[in-house]
Amino acid sequence: MTDTQTHQPTQTQTQTMRHDGGGREVDVDVVVVGAGIAGLYLMKRLRDLGVGARAFETGDDVGGTWYWNRYPGARCDVESIDYQYSWDPELAEEWTWSERYATQPEILRYVNHVADKHDLRRDVTFETRIVDARWDDATSKWTIRTEPADGGPLETLTCRWYVMATGCLSAPKDPEIEGSDAFEGEVYVTGRWPHEGVDFTGKRVGVIGTGSSAIQSIPLIADEADEMVVFQRTPNFSLPARNGPPRPEKVERFEQADDYREEARWSSAGVPRDMPELGAMMVDEDTRRARYEQAWQEGTIFSLTGAYNDLFLNPESNATAAEFVRSKIRSKVDDPETAEILCPTTFPIGTKRLCLDTNYYETFNRGHVSLVDLRAEPIQRITATGVEVGAGDGASESRSFEFDAIVFATGFDAMTGAIVRVDIEGRDGLSLREKWAAGPQTYLGLMTEGFPNLFMVTGPQSPSVLSNMAVSIEQHVEWITDTIERLREDGHDVIEPTELAERAWVQHNDDFAGITLFTQANSWYMGANVAGKARAVLPYIGGVDRYRQTCVDVVEAD
Numbered sequence: 001m002t003d004t005q006t007h008q009p010t011q012t013q014t015q016t017m018r019h020d021g022g023g024r025e026v027d028v029d030v031v032v033v034g035a036g037i038a039g040l041y042l043m044k045r046l047r048d049l050g051v052g053a054r055a056f057e058t059g060d061d062v063g064g065t066w067y068w069n070r071y072p073g074a075r076c077d078v079e080s081i082d083y084q085y086s087w088d089p090e091l092a093e094e095w096t097w098s099e100r101y102a103t104q105p106e107i108l109r110y111v112n113h114v115a116d117k118h119d120l121r122r123d124v125t126f127e128t129r130i131v132d133a134r135w136d137d138a139t140s141k142w143t144i145r146t147e148p149a150d151g152g153p154l155e156t157l158t159c160r161w162y163v164m165a166t167g168c169l170s171a172p173k174d175p176e177i178e179g180s181d182a183f184e185g186e187v188y189v190t191g192r193w194p195h196e197g198v199d200f201t202g203k204r205v206g207v208i209g210t211g212s213s214a215i216q217s218i219p220l221i222a223d224e225a226d227e228m229v230v231f232q233r234t235p236n237f238s239l240p241a242r243n244g245p246p247r248p249e250k251v252e253r254f255e256q257a258d259d260y261r262e263e264a265r266w267s268s269a270g271v272p273r274d275m276p277e278l279g280a281m282m283v284d285e286d287t288r289r290a291r292y293e294q295a296w297q298e299g300t301i302f303s304l305t306g307a308y309n310d311l312f313l314n315p316e317s318n319a320t321a322a323e324f325v326r327s328k329i330r331s332k333v334d335d336p337e338t339a340e341i342l343c344p345t346t347f348p349i350g351t352k353r354l355c356l357d358t359n360y361y362e363t364f365n366r367g368h369v370s371l372v373d374l375r376a377e378p379i380q381r382i383t384a385t386g387v388e389v390g391a392g393d394g395a396s397e398s399r400s401f402e403f404d405a406i407v408f409a410t411g412f413d414a415m416t417g418a419i420v421r422v423d424i425e426g427r428d429g430l431s432l433r434e435k436w437a438a439g440p441q442t443y444l445g446l447m448t449e450g451f452p453n454l455f456m457v458t459g460p461q462s463p464s465v466l467s468n469m470a471v472s473i474e475q476h477v478e479w480i481t482d483t484i485e486r487l488r489e490d491g492h493d494v495i496e497p498t499e500l501a502e503r504a505w506v507q508h509n510d511d512f513a514g515i516t517l518f519t520q521a522n523s524w525y526m527g528a529n530v531a532g533k534a535r536a537v538l539p540y541i542g543g544v545d546r547y548r549q550t551c552v553d554v555v556e557a558d
Ligand code: FAD
Pocket: 033, 034, 035, 036, 037, 038, 039, 056, 057, 058, 059, 063, 064, 065, 066, 067, 069, 074, 075, 076, 077, 078, 083, 128, 129, 130, 131, 165, 166, 167, 168, 169, 170, 213, 418, 422, 457, 458, 467, 468, 469, 470, 473
């Protein structure tokens, strides 16, 4: 279902790496943006295929998500045995995870180990941002401009294939709060945490947001702070992580690593697990409660919403799981009023990303921690000394909080943010930003019509954030690099989806989403967390297995 045009065969790596007088490459076969787990695997595969490639990364080292998100408590929420590379089988022998859910430093050490082992840094230009990319029909190439972090002059290079491995959750969103620049104390953003760490000892700290990043960091910041105020707009459902050593039963299953991984690749979320056969309303209340209790004890993001097969489809079924978690929140939080404020009621459980925590709800039982319900008292502004809240209607009092430090745990312009922050111009001057103004339109989340030879790793309308991303990233990297190799072998210089294929894929996405409860939440999955962003279902909801089969079928159908 892709349109290919035949041009001269692409030359080999050594022939196409052209340099300017200063020895810099000015023309490469492939430009990759990003050196997270996707960008690194791309560079390894392209090198193995003998394709000339260069990656560019804003940060000064590898790791992507695990380079930027160094806030206290940052760790994965997919078990580390699942959340790792599978393409180098030796890694499973060389690397033993110390915990079921490894911390950010351990994951970053792992990514560094892989980069060292395969000498991947030499193909990456760090501290350099891709600013814009323009397609040239006459040469069938992209012209890319890069900006060094030191503010030096922009540099230009050309490439045949342009791959955005820019991450689904890499562009922190504007907090969208009046005066957010006004605070004169310490300001921290979870997704851009200082490398040297932060000592909150003896400080008065305000945390804005109660998503996964906040829920992981709040208990640890509270350990140090003298006083802590959490500003919550929408409460989230969080389940206990039950972290500890890797689970013995999982370690045992993983001994047959090849089989285990093949099962993961063909599972619905990129993690092998048993799929439920029953709907929640097909059993009696006691049975249901016992099943939810078992899921609660398991400590994974998949267990509870995977307990019955209709929890994302049937509001009545979903409500039983949501009420189960609310009952747990009430049992953990001493003050009934605080417990009620922490109970999510405005969206079906699972339609916003579930959180995993260690002592999150219990933190609100500590004397120096308090919660402000922004639905009752919205933030009016951030001032030089703190945060002002109140209805702002003159009818109720406003309140001011003074802080030494404010932590913005306000999330990301997810899935499309990092892509459209680059000014991308395709065929006939078409702007990607404009094309996607009403929501992303892609073919398989891999390509978009009007932008030939541009690939996205875990792009919108692919399973991406609804899956174990390690599995989804590898599938995309392999599909993209196999495609580039095939095009080169067959002497094609251009690949682009047809408008019809793209429309059908977008429609299929919308149809799938429409039969689920996901559209009922104002979530970042729906683009609803960023002011002015079009409301659209961003990830593909049909599952990793179904999606993978579609990608295989497309290739087989030539
Ligand atoms: P990223 O790791 O985001 O890397 C993209 C890189 O591109 C970044 O380093 C960025 O600096 C660079 N970049 C972007 N734009 C430009 C530009 N214009 N020029 C140059 N460089 C650019 N997923 C899971 O499956 N399981 C988990 O447990 C999990 N935990 C997470 C925890 C946190 C705190 C966050 C934020 C996300 C988590 N995710 C998790 C999702 C996670 O983002 C992916 O699993 C994965 O790390 C993404 O890798 P990536 O290489 O695709 O993108």
